[in-house]
Amino acid sequence: MMRMVENIKQGTVIDHIPSGKALDCLDLLCYNNKTRLFMAVNVPSNKMISKDILKLENVFLSEDEINKIAIIAPIATVSIIENEKIVKKFKVELPNQIKNFQKCVNPKCVTNTEHYLQPLHNVNKKRNALECAYCERTLH
Amino acid sequence: MNFRNRNFVSLHDFSKEEIEHVFKTADSIHEKKDICAGKILATLFYEPSTRTRLSFESAMHRLGGNVIGFTDIATTSVKKGETIADTGRSVECYSDIIVLRHPDDGAAKIMADYTKVPIINGGDGSHQHPTQTLLDMYTIRQELGKLKGLKIGICGDLKYGRTAHSLAEGLSLYNNEFIFASPEELKLPDYAKRKLDEKNIKYEEKRELKDTLDVDVLYMTRIQKERFHDPIEYERVKNNTILTKELGQKTNALIMHPLPRVNEIAYEIDEKQNAAYFRQMKYGVTVRMALISLLLGVVE
Ligand SMILES: [Zn+2]
Numbered sequence: 242m243m244r245m246v247e248n249i250k251q252g253t254v255i256d257h258i259p260s261g262k263a264l265d266c267l268d269l270l271c272y273n274n275k276t277r278l279f280m281a282v283n284v285p286s287n288k289m290i291s292k293d294i295l296k297l298e299n300v301f302l303s304e305d306e307i308n309k310i311a312i313i314a315p316i317a318t319v320s321i322i323e324n325e326k327i328v329k330k331f332k333v334e335l336p337n338q339i340k341n342f343q344k345c346v347n348p349k350c351v352t353n354t355e356h357y358l359q360p361l362h363n364v365n366k367k368r369n370a371l372e373c374a375y376c377e378r379t380l381h
Numbered sequence: 382m383n384f385r386n387r388n389f390v391s392l393h394d395f396s397k398e399e400i401e402h403v404f405k406t407a408d409s410i411h412e413k414k415d416i417c418a419g420k421i422l423a424t425l426f427y428e429p430s431t432r433t434r435l436s437f438e439s440a441m442h443r444l445g446g447n448v449i450g451f452t453d454i455a456t457t458s459v460k461k462g463e464t465i466a467d468t469g470r471s472v473e474c475y476s477d478i479i480v481l482r483h484p485d486d487g488a489a490k491i492m493a494d495y496t497k498v499p500i501i502n503g504g505d506g507s508h509q510h511p512t513q514t515l516l517d518m519y520t521i522r523q524e525l526g527k528l529k530g531l532k533i534g535i536c537g538d539l540k541y542g543r544t545a546h547s548l549a550e551g552l553s554l555y556n557n558e559f560i561f562a563s564p565e566e567l568k569l570p571d572y573a574k575r576k577l578d579e580k581n582i583k584y585e586e587k588r589e590l591k592d593t594l595d596v597d598v599l600y601m602t603r604i605q606k607e608r609f610h611d612p613i614e615y616e617r618v619k620n621n622t623i624l625t626k627e628l629g630q631k632t633n634a635l636i637m638h639p640l641p642r643v644n645e646i647a648y649e650i651d652e653k654q655n656a657a658y659f660r661q662m663k664y665g666v667t668v669r670m671a672l673i674s675l676l677l678g679v680v681e
Contacts, residue, residue: 351488373487377487
């Protein structure tokens with residue numbers, strides 16, 4: 242198979258991101274590492290029509306850190322690479338809470354006035370919705 | 382069941398069983414003397430709510446404890462821009478438990494997150510006022526002897542009325558039916574209906590109070606003129622949700638109101654045995670006494 246993106250010797254590979262959502266994923270991860278990063282966008286895929294891939298060199302993200310991308314990349318798979326070998330592989334899973342995703346939509350919410358607070362949303366898995374952890378307003 | 386050092390920010394901080402335990406504790410709380418002696422309750426009121434504050438302060442005094450606090454932010458460091466988190470961390474050095482009233486939605490959670498002492502939400506914007514719901518439920522329990530299998534009428538501003546939403550949420554833990562009466566412009570919002578639908582709760586919607594009289598509980602709330610976009614519309618419908626002397630004679634329901642009232646309930650109704658709104662205030666102190674004692678861990 243044609244090699245789409247440079248392989249990394251060690252780091253984190255996030256595959257099966259919906260097309261065009263790779264940058265949003267980086268945003269959500271608050272990604273600000275100065276190490277090398279490969280991004281492939283609109284790659285043909287068997288599982289999906291097309292997908293994005295992220296390869297973060299020398300960056301090792303924990304499952305907890307990475308799981309929040311499940312809200313925009315629900316079927317993403319993550320591989321942790323060490324010495325060119327996959328040492329861990331997992332599917333992202335929607336966590337109970339998501340930090341820093343988006344500001345609360347309610348203008349009267351206290352998170353919009355107390356500026357030291359990070360936006361925090363609870364995941365309502367029953368309704369598949371995000372609710373502000375402070376004012377409980379649903380994010381659409 | 383363990384309540385010690387917990388917060389009461391939202392009604393769903395407590396399970397149904399825990400809510401019932403608060404009520405059981407309330408039943409005998411007046412027999413216990415001075416159980417909060419040496420303890421200090423701080424009442425931090427960022428906006429005035431005289432009734433809620435007096436109720437909490439009365440509760441603490443009846444438990445033998447002391448009260449500190451502020452009611453006017455103009456004279457406090459809050460005015461100088463102190464954050465809720467910092468105010469909480471300062472006040473917890475002076476007190477054992479804090480009641481917070483704040484105009485912003487979700488403010489109580491911040492104070493709960495940043496302090497180690499129990500925080501009671503005394504109303505945060507349009508978010509929650511959970512002790513109001515507890516005392517409303519306790520009133521029904523005491524007056525009617527049960528909390529389930531009832532038909533509950535809720536009348537007034539159902540769009541912005543936090544009290545109405547919370548009461549419906551609390552009572553939907555039990556098998557109850559609802560009739561909501563409000564002007565079209567102030568009807569129950571979709572998200573509140575969705576919550577009831579999710580729990581398979583039966584409810585009807587009416588526009589006039591006269592169609593809501595055949596119930597076990599009639600919960601009246603205030604309608605504010607400012608809530609209407611169109612003042613003419615307000616004038617047209619304002620009398621449809623007033624419990625007049627005549628309508629009052631047609632119902633045997635337990636009549637409740639969070640108070641203060643403006644003109645929603647005619648004064649002639651006050652003398653009726655089923656007019657419970659002043660007794661409701663009394664139950665409020667009782668329930669708050671139980672809650673304070675449980676969160677302080679002086680009763681179990
Ligand atoms: Zn919010």
